[in-house]
Amino acid sequence: MTLKAQLEERLRGLETAGLSRHLRELDSPQGTRIQLGGRELINFSSNDYLGLANHPALKEAAIKAVADFGAGAGASRLICGSLKPFHDLEETLAEFKRAEACLSFSSGYAAAMGTITSLMGRDDIVIIDKLVHASIVDASRHCDAKLRVFKHNDLDDLERILKWADAQKRRSKSEAQNILIITESVFSMDGDLAPLREIVDLKERHGAWLMVDEAHATGLFGERRSGLIEQLGLSDRIEIQMGTLGKAVGAAGGFICGARSLIDFLVNSARSFIFSTAPVPASAAAAKAGVELIRSTGGAERYHKVWDRTRQGRTGILPVFECAGSILLPENRQDACPTLSPIIPIIIGDENQAVAMADSLRELGYFIPAIRYPTVARGTARLRMTVTADHAEADLESLTKALVSIRNSQSTLSNG
Numbered sequence: 368m369t370l371k372a373q374l375e376e377r378l379r380g381l382e383t384a385g386l387s388r389h390l391r392e393l394d395s396p397q398g399t400r401i402q403l404g405g406r407e408l409i410n411f412s413s414n415d416y417l418g419l420a421n422h423p424a425l426k427e428a429a430i431k432a433v434a435d436f437g438a439g440a441g442a443s444r445l446i447c448g449s450l451k452p453f454h455d456l457e458e459t460l461a462e463f464k465r466a467e468a469c470l471s472f473s474s475g476y477a478a479a480m481g482t483i484t485s486l487m488g489r490d491d492i493v494i495i496d497k498l499v500h501a502s503i504v505d506a507s508r509h510c511d512a513k514l515r516v517f518k519h520n521d522l523d524d525l526e527r528i529l530k531w532a533d534a535q536k537r538r539s540k541s542e543a544q545n546i547l548i549i550t551e552s553v554f555s556m557d558g559d560l561a562p563l564r565e566i567v568d569l570k571e572r573h574g575a576w577l578m579v580d581e582a583h584a585t586g587l588f589g590e591r592r593s594g595l596i597e598q599l600g601l602s603d604r605i606e607i608q609m610g611t612l613g614k615a616v617g618a619a620g621g622f623i624c625g626a627r628s629l630i631d632f633l634v635n636s637a638r639s640f641i642f643s644t645a646p647v648p649a650s651a652a653a654a655k656a657g658v659e660l661i662r663s664t665g666g667a668e669r670y671h672k673v674w675d676r677t678r679q680g681r682t683g684i685l686p687v688f689e690c691a692g693s694i695l696l697p698e699n700r701q702d703a704c705p706t707l708s709p710i711i712p713i714i715i716g717d718e719n720q721a722v723a724m725a726d727s728l729r730e731l732g733y734f735i736p737a738i739r740y741p742t743v744a745r746g747t748a749r750l751r752m753t754v755t756a757d758h759a760e761a762d763l764e765s766l767t768k769a770l771v772s773i774r775n776s777q778s779t780l781s782n783g
C-alpha cells in the first residue's frame with residue numbers, strides 16, 4: 368500500500384471513532400472574542416487565564432526586543448545565542464519562584480523532556496501521577512529509568528509504590544539509584560489540585576525527589592501569584608519547579624527553577640536545550656513583561672477577576688449537568704464536577720457526543736472544543752471550559768443559558 372493510501376485509511380479510522388482532529392484558523396488575536404470561519408465567537412477555551420497574550424505591555428516589550436535584539440537568536444544558547452533577554456527572564460523567574468536559579472526552554476514540552484531525560488538514568492525510578500501532561504509521560508518513557516504510575520492524586524497508591532522503590536533500592540545496593548516523583552499542581556484537563564503538602568511529606572520520608580509542573584498554577588495561586596507551591600509554602604522543599612510561559616504568563620516557552628547546581632547541570636546535559644536554537648528574543652521579553660504584570664497591582668486585579676469568573680462558572684454551570692442526572696455525566700465521573708481552578712471540565716464521556724455538543728455550542732456563538740483521547744482517557748471526552756480575567760459576568764450568564772438549551776435538546780433526544 369502506498370504511504371498516501373495507508374494514511375488516508377488511518378485518518379478514516381480516526382474519523383469513525385470521533386477522534387479526528389482539525390486545525391481551525393483564527394483571524395484575530397487571542398481573547399474572549401475570536402474570529403473563526405468568518406464569525407465572532409465567545410471563547411471559553413484558552414489558557415490565557417489573565418488575558419495577557421494580547422496585552423499592550425507584553426506587545427510593547429516584544430516590539431522593543433525586536434528593535435534591540437533582532438528577530439532571531441541565530442544559534443543555540445551555548446553557541447552564541449544566549450542574548451540578554453533570556454538572562455533577564457531567567458533572573459526574573461528565579462526571583463518570582465523563590466529559587467536559586469532558572470533555565471528557560473523553547474517550550475514546556477522541551478523543559479520536561481530535557482530535564483527528566485538528563486536527570487534520570489538506568490538505575491533510577493520515575494513515579495508519575497496517572498494524569499500528568501503528555502510532555503512528562505513522553506519524557507519519563509524516553510529516559511532509561513523504571514517508570515511507575517500512581518492513581519490520580521492517590522497518596523496510598525503513591526506510598527505503596529515508594530515502598531516498592533525502597534525495596535528495589537535495598538536489593539540493588541546501587542548508591543546511584545534515585546527516585547523522582549512527578550506531578551502537576553493544577554491538572555490541565557480536570558482542573559483539580561494535587562495534595563502537594565502530603566506528597567512532599569511522603570517523598571521526604573522516602574528520600575525521593577519531587578518535580579512539580581505548575582503550568583496551570585503560575586499566575587493563579589499564592590500571594591505573589593507565583594503558583595500553588597508558593598501558596599502552600601513549599602518552595603524550599605521541592606527540588607524541581609517546572610512551568611510554562613505560554614499560559615497565564617501570556618507568551619511562550621518553558622522553564623525549570625531550582626538549585627544553582629540543577630540549572631548548571633541542565634545547561635550541560637539537557638539535550639532539548641543544548642541542541643536547539645534559542646527562541647526569538649521577543650518571546651523572552653514578552654514573558655518577562657508578563658511576569659512583571661502578574662506581580663503588579665494590575666496583576667492582582669486580573670487575579671481577582673479570573674477567580675470571580677471561576678466561582679461564577681462553578682456555581683452556575685456545573686449544576687446544569689449535575690441536576691440533569693447522569694445523561695451527560697457517567698455515574699463514575701460525578702467526582703469530576705468539583706473544580707478549584709479556572710479549568711472547568713464538563714465531562715461528557717462519549718467522544719462523538721462531546722463533538723456534537725461542541726458543534727451545537729459553536730452554532731450558538733461559543734467556542735469550547737471537545738477534548739478527547741489521547742489527550743484524556745477513552746470514554747472521558749469533555750468540554751474543557753476555561754474562564755479568564757477578561758470574561759464578563761454576562762458572558763458566563765449567556766453561556767449557561769446556551770448549555771441549558773443544549774442539555775434540554777439532548778435529553779429530549781435520548782428520551783425519544
Ligand SMILES: *Cc1c(COP(=O)(O)O)cnc(C)c1O
Pocket residue numbers: 474475476477500502551555580582583611612613619620621
Ligand atoms: C501546556 C502544558 C505543558 C507544555 O507546555 P508548552 O509550553 O505548551 O510546551 C506542560 N505541562 C502541562 C501541565 C501543560 O498544560
